[in-house]
Amino acid sequence: MPVEVLMPALSPTMEKGTLAKWHVSEGDTVGSGDVIAEIETDKATMEVESVEEGRIGKILVSEGTLDVPVNAPIAIILYEGDDENTPLPEGSKQQAEPDAKESAAPEKQEEPEKAPTNQVKITVREALRDAMAEEMRKDETVFVMGEEVAEYQGAYKVTQGLLDEFGARRVIDTPITEYGFAGIGCGAAMAGLRPIVEFMTFNFAMQAIDHIINSAAKTLYMSGGQMRCPIVFRGPNGAASRVGAQHSQDYSAWYASVPGLKVIAPYTAADAKGLLKAAIRDPNPVVFLENEMLYGQSFDVPDTDDHIVPIGKANIRQQGDDVTIVSYSRGLAYVEEADAALKELNINAEVIDLRTLRPLDMETILTSVKKTNRLIVVEEGWPVCSVGSEICSAVSSLAFDDLDAPCLKVSGKDVPMPYAANLEKLALPTAGDIVEAVKKVTYTQ
């Protein structure tokens, strides 16, 4: 019976890829382990090997096709005795999805409103890269260091192309020694350079947190204002997908509690770009928390090399009167999902994207709460001593008389991140959790 070859995933977070090359043609005989195709994502390239022995019956996705979804059938392998007319087994994808090219899902559209003419749609990954490249062109003291940032083009391809443009003096591969290179970055910043230190993920920055806090954040104060440390620590933060407890932690609340740091956690590509540029120009140490799950998402970004978003200003993503929902980074993806359900309930939420976690834009939050009289804070991090805890406490003390319901937090659960797919889902906040919280504070049945 014929067997389908499916589009493989290169990583747990990959959703689609490009079929770059076929090494075989229809009718060719293949053995187990033979390379039959090459696929690419913006992060990596991989060869597809046949796991079957047989004959290529049909190539379903032609060479050069973009955005082929993971698990879409790309070819059919025939066994001895099969021919082109032998039916596929029950449950094959090919039956349900007749053409992989057709089924290639378009990029999720994050901002439905019509974009002004001078906007371009780019991914968060590209936005971050462009921000660094533009600032490096402008300021010779800006350089990037980290694991795999140069020759490998970035573990998540965020630094793609920087080595080619700026050379090995300014795009520096480091050994896997976070404590050491974070300290070297701080020393270079104290000497007046403007380092961008990339952590492959913020989970590994725990080894370097001593320098982030003791060397970067405190030096200006301890030196009576003499010694600056203009440095950006950036990289993906928070849960990725199926990588378990040690690679899935949200450090937002940790860094946001430290005086002497600025802490940024953008959601959209435009904010990622504008805020990273602002961070690089800032004379203070900045912790810039990205999210791996957002890297591949596209958003409209102003088509200019001078798009700066001010640090410390939240953004009202959606106006509403019934409840204020505050979130940041990937938390907003859950909020947007919940919002559709809320609209069906006739609840108009005001959605605030914090963008910066330190300093917090309390003014925007308080103004909104004065209008809606209700507050929900959504985050992926743990609930104890969280960003939500801080905001709920501040709103309760500063706007007590404006509140018609208790401030509620929707957060990740108070557990290390489990590996099992079902448990992982349970450990993260969901749109359903948000809807439930909103129903509670709006007294909706």
Add this chain to the structure above:
Amino acid sequence: MSSDHKKSTKQSAVKPEKVKPKQKIELYRQMLLIRRFEEKAGQLYGMGHIGGFCHLYIGQEAVVTGMNAVKEEGDQVITGYRDHGHMLVCGMEPNGVMAELTGREGGYSRGKGGSMHMFSVEKKFYGGHGIVGAQVPLGTGLAFANKYRDNGNVSMAYFGDGAANQGQVYESFNMAKLWSLPVVFVIENNRYGMGTSIERASSTTDLSHRGASFDIPGIKCDGMDVFKVMQAGKEALAHARSGKGPFIIEMVTYRYRGHSMSDPAKYRSRDEVDEMRKDHDPITTLKDMLLEDGDIDEAGLKEIDAEIRKVVSEAAEFAQNSPEPKTDELYTDILVAND
């Protein structure tokens, strides 16, 4: 201990007779200033004018004094928390250092840093760091900036025998060598990491070999002899400046006082301390040499002594009279206002 000192440097020492009398007297003056300053700091601590931790440099004066004598304009210095001597030889004002110890407005950090956290960007002194070993990657980062700018300067990162066991030190060694950074790692081996002797804390006690697996050359030097320090420093700085990358000097030295003012130092014998003071004191040794060579007479020495006592007592007075920082200083210098 004494045998360690005798076999010490592989290098032939700077011949003291080749150092000009004027410079010898200046070295003496600097070491004596550190000694008297630290004695005064100890006194003020005892009187309650200095709070918290206060780590005195008494006994180790030849190390920073010798290194400072051979550095070039623009070379940077960074160290841990036993930092008063480093600041004084860098040319930082005794008044400002002492007033920082007392936590006053006139201190280098306007009272907000304290004994362990002082800086002078102007004098190329980059602190003053309270976390054991943290200054090593930071100092390597200063060297990174030197290489990035190709300015010909060398960074000197001082750390102790205790810090020499820190993981981040080896991460720094690796990158410093990998990238040929102009840095001299000066290990001030005073034989005790707080109360634990080096033999009880380190699997190997010859710290000059600690760069061996990174192919970083290292030498052991008698850190109680200012001329030997100068010679080792010269070689190390020239190596780093020439583009060959990092260099390690293990300075075998000794602190006479406890780890900090609150340490009674019961982990070593009084005889051990007395022997060092009597036979190896860097200041007494140089003083005897100056007299023997006729570079100075007793009256000249007295004059220097009086002059230093005056500087130190003025610093103590300044440090006690300088007002405490204004209360609104609590909220300043947390972030730089955007330029």
